[in-house]
Amino acid sequence: MILRICVVIPTFNQARTICETVNDVLRETSFPVLIIDDGSETLVSNALYSWDVREALERGRVWVQRFDRRRGKGQSLQFAIRELVDRGFTHMFTLDGDGQYFAREMAALVELAKKHPWDLIMGMRKRRPVHVPASSRIGRAVNDFWVNYQTGLQIKDSLCGFRIYPLLAVQTMEFWTSHVDFDIEVLSRLVWSGTQVREVEIEAFHSEPEARGRWETLWTGVRTSSWNAWLVTVSLLKNHESPIELSLALGLGVFAGCTPFYGFHTVIVIALAFMFRLNVIFLWIGTHVSTPIFLPLLIYAEERIGQNWLHVAPEGGLKGDFYQILAGSMVLGLMLGLFTIVVSFLIARNLKNRKGSDDWRSLPGGGPLAQSILRLVLRRTRLEWGYALAALLVPYCYVLAPRARRGLDQFWRLLKPTDSWWVRQKQILKHFYRFTQVQVDRCYFRLGKRSAFAVSDEGGALAGGAQILLSLHLGALDLVLELLDVRVATTWQPGERMKIMADRGSGDHLELLPLLGRLVPIDLNAFYLAATARIPVVMAAGCKGSTNGQYRFFTGRPRVYEFTGTAPHELQSYEWAQDFLRDIEALLREFPDQWFNFYPYWSTLPFAPEAEVKTLNVLLEDLCPPPRLTPEPPL
Secondary structure, three states: OEEOEEEEEEEOOOOOOHHHHHHHHHHHOOOOEEEEEEOOOOOHHHHOOOHHHHHHHHHOOEEEEEEOOOOOHHHHHHHHHHHHHHOOOOEEEEOOOOOOEOHHHHHHHHHHHHHOOOOEEEEEEOOOOOOOOHHHHHHHHHHHHHHHHHHOOOOOOOOOOOEEEEHHHHOOOOOOOOOOOHHHHHHHHHHHOOOOEEEEEEOEOOOOOOOOOHHHHHHHHHHHHHHHHHHHHHHHHHOOOOHHHHHHHHHHHHHHHHOOOOOOHHHHHHHHHHHHOOOHHHHHHHHHHHOOOOHHHHHHHHHHHHHHHOOOOOOOHHHHHHHHHHHHHHHHHHHHHHHHHHHHHHHHHHHHHHHOOOOOOOOOOOHHHHHHHHHHHHHHOOHHHHHHHHHHHHHHHHHHOHHHHHHHHHHHHHHOOOOOHHHHHHHHHHHHHHHHHHHHHHHHHHOOOHHHOEEEEOOOOOOOOOEEEEEOOEEOHHHHHHHOOOOOEOOOOOOOEEEEEOOOOOOOOEEEEEEOOEEEEEEOHHHHHHHHHOOOEEEEEEEEOOOOOEEEEEEOOOEOOOOOOOOOHHHHHHHHHHHHHHHHHHHHHHOHHHEOOOOOOOOOOOOOHHHHHHOOOEEHHHHOOOOOOOOOOOO
């Protein structure tokens, strides 16, 4: 993959250090630089007096974005994310403009990003108590503790702004923080989304921020602490969902529910969730063992256990009964809790294995029973009755396929950003219905009802000989090819036609390219194969028409690619893929309800992170070195 890195430097009233910071980056790296002037009193463009910086500004390697009023570091970096994605960058390297970070330390982070391009790479400042005030050391330690609590990791410098962000992971996120607490929010949410974090020890010099008073420093601490408290709450509500964690939460909840502290179980659950870092929802569910239906039986069993097993002597009155019930609840709660842990762990592990961990899997088709019923109906009825049955599957898809629902929500949010949440949900339901219609057509065709279908070939690019039919999961290309009696292979065979889905990345020739204004992972193996074997590449897609049983087959003109010796192969294949995606996007906007990639394509890795070792990553600057800065002219 070609890593396109841009350095982003947010700054506010740092006229004394910003020029030297930018100049340091220009001397040590070849990356372009974006400076965010966050409403500084002195224009940052006026403070960039160095000859190297001025020349880089003229050449476009450095550019400045100024806000009329101060928005905060978080808002500045969020603007930078959108700006860099629009310009086609894949990574954002951030550092502060106060001069505390040294550009010579960037190389270590970049080398790690080349090995792990999907991870968040962070600097870890060396601890030097002589240079760092006690207040800063304490604040850093407190934030590290809470971030580690939220994420379950051992991050040693959670507030370090010396980072490389993978833009694929953050480009669709919507953030709530605007200032320095953004560093904490984005770190926790990236970990929750599955992004790995890697730290590199760096040299840094502590410098007191300019134009910051005591009250502003205090307010920053209050804001950061408040946000940490909120993230802790969210982590206990939605995270810790591994089979062992869920089973432990349920079992501990059952144990707590057996105790005779009725009315205080919710308080006990919150305390246990915080102490043991367990999912509070499953803990709370476990306490429902003491619902009014089972409560009399539960109290009777606990009293018998306390009296007959533990021989707790009754002292008379409510106090004696309470002691017996309390002692019995310890034994009964332990037994029921352990039983719940074992059973729930086996169920959760089985469900996880059945579900799988592959983010690129298709939408569930209803299972063997639903498919058998569909075949039975279609054998005896017309296609329209199958569509009516398909409509009954739409609620199933919407409720029981949350990953697909989230993926379609992301898709429609990008396609029509002004639509409200309710409008998007209607579009998602229609989208599911279109998919189930195609599933009905597949079943009807394979039952031998071929006469019910018609295909209009709106490209005519299929010729004899070898071809690569290249597509994304738009429509039902496999069904259309069967209707046209076009034989295709899934692996390369000399002289045969081959079908390749470019959104099924293997990792060895993967690139991030723009689709609908955001980066998506595209596998370029088809272009490498075509250029090596001199096979024509044809953009192909099969979309369902407006009439029942009608399909439209789209093909672009055949393109023959050849690597030339004047440009790197990576750049040539990247440009070829851009042309392919432009053709696909035009079709996608015409048939949006036939986008059948049911996962969050604009934020999901195309393969498991451990498979990234197959990727050979290079910097864009290694392929196309930027022009060298000329020495400062004599006065």
